[in-house]
Amino acid sequence: MFKQNILPAIRLTLFCAVFFSGFYTLLIFGIAQTAPNNGKGEIIEHNGKKYYANVGQKFDKDEYFWSRPSAVDYNAAGAGGSNKGPSNPDYLKDVEGRIENFMKHNPSVQKSEIPSDIVTASGAGLDPNISVQAAKVQAQRIASIRKIDISKVNSLIEKSVESPFLGMFGTEKINVLKLNIALNGLE
Template sequence: MKQNILPAIRLTLFCAVFFSGFYTLFIFGIAQAAPNNGKGGIIQYNGKKFYANVGQKFDKDEYFWSRPSAVDYNAAGAGGSNKGPSNPDYLKEVEGRIENFMKHNPTVQRSEIPSDIVTASGAGLDPNISVQAAKVQAQRIADIRKIDINTVNTLIEKNTESPFLGMFGTEKINVLKLNIALDGLK
């Protein structure tokens, strides 16, 4: 028994020192070399600070809407709703989002609504929407802001981010950056 306990204690002490000390400092050092010292993508706009890598709530008709959040866009409490796709309460919630979206976007058919604009992400803080989610909102924004639909579509194209290394993931659009660019149109 003694021959098993002493190595286990030594391994435990080694792991405690290594992972709480050296490994932590190593990762901290890598973060310091990253843009913005590992604090995320910070955007200053109209005297306020926003994090581009955390979902923001946009639900006014003159802006592109964000993806819904299960945690009301609270980064301190990230998490999904834990309701499965067959849960009646969840289905009712999604149906309410679809009806609300169609009420504010009368030119869009139900079949054209992408899932990401009516369902929350796993963490509830996704800052991005799909290109299709932006395009189905373009007409509403063009009408409200009284600008040409082609101008809105060009803005969508300019703010579309390609997949990582051209093959990992899908095209996406950061809603905060897109709405800031939208406000920049004169």
């Protein structure tokens, strides 16, 4: 029994420990070094400040496109979801509150038009992107507050759309930080 079951299990455990903590880690680190900024993420400088474009930023003022909600209040050191399922009463209460708040600030939008990503947090709570629909439902509010023609806002949204990886992996998305920086450039 020992030679048939336990010894192979010990060997496999040791092999996996060496492979995944040593070789695999070095392989991924090496690949990251070929990425822009050596795998440390995309950094954007704006008005003398540095921002990571691949980490969600908090935008909740009416003159900007709002970010996706965060379960960790946009704290990259404590990334994580709420761990509450879609049937959890507390979670449903949070989402309903976000829907009510969104409708209060976007009175021209019907409840059925609100995309889920603008009222639900992502798994890590730090999603830097929103869907194209989430940007479009905010266009009227932003155009009204900034006194900009809505066609300019919609054109900016269209220019900010990022295609899926290799044209097939994922969905179209818009980076909220980049969109809001471009929005400031419209005025």
